[in-house]
Amino acid sequence: MAAKVLILAGDAAESLEVLYPYQRLREEGYEVHIAAPSKKKLQFVVHDFVEGYDTYTEKPGYTWPADLAFREVDPAQ
Secondary structure, eight states, X not given: OOOEEEEEOOTTOBHHHHHHHXXXXXXXXXXXXXXXXXXXXXXXXXXXXXXXXXXEEEEEEEEEEOSEEGGGOOTTO
């Protein structure tokens, strides 16, 4: 049985901060699940810098389904 990893996320999470570890952990053989406040399709974002701006901008990124709602997570698993 593969070791399990739970990634906690929600809408407006940075795309790369969720999807990169998700894919890499799966490549290494882990069973990976994403949990969010509710089980739904999440809208991630991409942060980018624009010349002349004092801070980054936030643009819509990938969408990805949450496997579980927080209330469905069983810590014993």
